[in-house]
Amino acid sequence: MKNVSIVIKDREKLSVVGLNGAGKTTFIKLLTRLYEPTEGEVLLNGVNIREYDYKEYMKLLSVVFQDFKLMAFSIKENIALNSYETSKDEDIEKTLKEAGLEKDILKLPKGVNTHIYKTFEEDGIEFSGGQSQKIAISRALYKDAPIVVLDEPTAALDPIAEFEVYSKFKEIVGEKTAIYISHRLSSCKLCDRIAVFHNGEIIELGTHEELIKEQGSQYESMYMAQSQYYV
Template identity: 50%
Template sequence: MQDVYESARSLFEGFVARREMVYIRADIVDVLLSFARNGIAYLYLISRTLEQGLPASEFLLYFSAVGGFTTWVTGILSEMSTLHLQCMELSTIRECLDLPEPFRFEDGEPLEAKPGLTYELRLHNVRFRYPGAQTDTLHYVNLTIHPGEKLAVVGLNGAGKTTLVKLLCGFYDPTEGEVLLNGVDIRKYNRKDYYQLFTAVFQQFSVLETTLAENVTQVFENNEAQLSRAEECIRKAGLSQKLDRLPDGLQTHIGKEVFEDGIELSGGEMQRLMLARALYKGAPIMILDEPTAALDPIAENDLYLKYSDMTSGCTSVYISHRLASTRFCDRIILMASGQIAEEGTHDSLMALNGKYAELYAIQSKYYNEKEGESDEG
């Protein structure tokens, strides 16, 4: 790590030195040109005065005119340089604005999430490569998620789990293949309408510097019905004890940068708050990407016990690298090197005695050893 730091620092210092040298050379050239320009003009005026007896008043007039002209020319050239730099910056912005919109936000077939409707998601021969990458992240994945199914996606870091979910959510379009909703390519739908079908808890999230209720509802000035539902979702997400201890309840401010009376939440509490936000939306498809990463073992187990209740009536996709956390799901797929390596229930995958069983045994041994160390301590 130190070698990498020193190498990066050396490159940066070299760049700064080269840039400063360019500026110094430019300043030297500017001084020399100014000296030559003014010197020629002043020598001419002096020679006129000595040879032709130029009056002092005219000498001062021409002398001032030369100085003023020099100042004007320098100012014009400086403004032209500034204008050129600003045009270059604006051209970058214009290029960005002129880029074609990859998703259909303004047109496309309308899509509305209605109560009672069911949705089947299917990936058909999906291959995906991030822009600028040299290799594919997903390799010809075929997967069907049935309405109401609780699917677990497991695998080691870098296996393609999160990328798979981003394709399902419509954040990216596949490089090759199709993502189908009830048999229709999602690229035909209005993308904003498609997003309304999903509620998600991702590994990266933002907690707003506002009240607890507004963080959940994403609406300012909530009515009684919204507040009641927000409280229900907060308690369902496992924040009942925290809520009961807050003097202002749902109106408690989060964060201290905006409000002096705000509170700071722990990592696990923020993750539960994001879960409450996802529950509040009530979309027919729920995505949970490592929702227990910041939770302690007791809180994690509590979430597992409540998972069926929280996802009742909707399709859910649960992503985790902890294999023991997915036994409550209807089906498990193991991702490896951008492909579905194994698929089935926990019991069937253990009976298969393949990669899933191997990883499960390794993780079980690790957690048992950690528990033993804790007991000894």
């Protein structure tokens, strides 16, 4: 990353796009304190994020990375995590519904108490890639943090299904600040601004309407190449 300077406003929906290796995930990992900047700083309300208590800072973020993991426990435990013992089934079911997975889960004999994988339970379920991603999204929704980050969590979905997830997610996120990363650009129209990364830098920044008008720009080229998939 180099020469990156951007202010993300409270409640803003920002889409981060770019080709492979452009720096999108590095940008997110800096925001989420998985990486520490070697120069410059990341500020939250004008304060360097290093000055915040780490655990308290983590409470502000609900993140779904592209390499998310599900554990060989129940669906409920995978979503509620540390608050599993005090969580209510109806709250878990609500987040599954918001993620578009409610019908798949509730038709199972044990519902949200169904185990994932057969590691500890013979009747455990091996979910598809798309279903697993929706469980990971449900986990982020259940945490109910003020900042939501989605780092290509819908990569296993087809472009139309991805657009439907993002459309629904915009409603769910509501007044929260949200950052979306995707190789596909179906989320861009749903966001307030788009940051286009290339070689670790932001080379274009603006709304979909602004960037699509710039003929020959990287965003316009990427969008037009993928436009056959959009609804």
